[in-house]
Amino acid sequence: MDLSARLISWYQENKRDLPWRNTTEAYIIWLSEIILQQTRVEQGLPYFERFAAHYPTVSHFAAATEDEVLRLWQGLGYYSRGRNMLKTARQVLNDYNGIFPTSYTELIKLKGIGEYTAAAISSFSANEAKAVVDGNVYRVLARYYGIDEPINSPKGKKTFQQIADEVLDVNRPALHNQAMMEFGAMLCKPKNPACGICPVHLDCIAFKQNATTSLPVKLKNVKVKKRYFNYLLISDGETVLMNKRGDKDIWANMYDLPMIETTEQLIPNEILHLPEAAVFGKNLTLLSHSGIIKHVLTHQQLFIQFLIIKEKPADLQPGWFYTDIDNIKKMAIPKGVIIFIKDFFNF
DNA sequence: AATACGGGGAT
DNA sequence: ATCCCAGTATT
Secondary structure (H helix, E strand, O other): OOHHHHHHHHHHHHOOOOHHHHOOOHHHHHHHHHHHOOOOHHHHHHHHHHHHHHOOOHHHHHOOOHHHHHHHHOOOOOOHHHHHHHHHHHHHHHHOOOOOOOOHHHHOOOOOOOHHHHHHHHHHHHOOOOOOOOHHHHHHHHHHHOOOOOOOOHHHHHHHHHHHHHHOOOOOHHHHHHHHHHHHHHOOOOOOOOHHHOOOHHHOHHHHOOOHHHOOOOOOOOOOEEEEEEEEEOEOOOEEEEEEOOOOOOOOOOEEOOEEEEOOOOOHHHHHOOHHHHHHOOOOOEEEEOOOEEEEOOOEEEEEEEEEEOOOOOOOOOOEEEEEHHHHHHOOOOHHHHHHHHHHHOO
């Protein structure tokens, strides 16, 4: 038996029961695939349930607001996925009569759908013969065939896509794709792969050469920069001054508090005497302040602190607005900020 | 070809 | 601390 046939057999015996595997409805599969981008199944599952319940069809989704989608997405990260989903839902309603496309060629045109996701949706919903290549597939192929080309270089990506296409069982692409990914996720794991119970280990180059730990090869690049977010919390107990973020930086279009970003860690007193603090008023009174909360992201480390001040600013800057404290619960607020706010206002 | 974009879990 | 997760869009 070849690799595909063996992995399909393994899959049929060992697969997890996941809700998006019980349908061929392109809309539902799209929902699951976007949510699962760069996200573990266990983390994405509750969000999938939430979105499927809120938006049973693509028309329901298209009728949502961006604020609402981002609020549902809160805590999952990579929020552009949510924003792009709304664009795509609306496009499907307008340009495809509300019928979610199932062909790779149409899918790849939509916002938030790249090569992987187009292959996944087209194969799962319509059995189109497109091979998915995700993190799992890179790992399985690199090990089984002993390929040491970096998986994250443009050249490497082409190589692996080519091999994935050759290995694909064109007669049952959906099953094949599911099997490759499930096998990678459950058995051929990044650390401590379960080679002892692996159905293909005797033909696996990495196993035979004892090289599973060194494959796949990945170029690492990430230079992490440090940023210092100094939030000012201004509240009279009824309302609080909030800020809607712009559409460029992290947490685009989400809500946080007015902030002074500094290039180094400063103490509250120093921050309030910064020229940038003038927009909040002069001779500011610091009522209290939080400790420094370290919020670690892929490309940056955020050092966040909250300064509670007494004065209300005379003029509101762009993005600033007052809202009832209760309304905060309905707004999409990033993890590093909502943690403190919840604690501060006791909800 | 590089970089930006979150948050969490495993090791 | 480091890796990496059912990746995509932008520069």
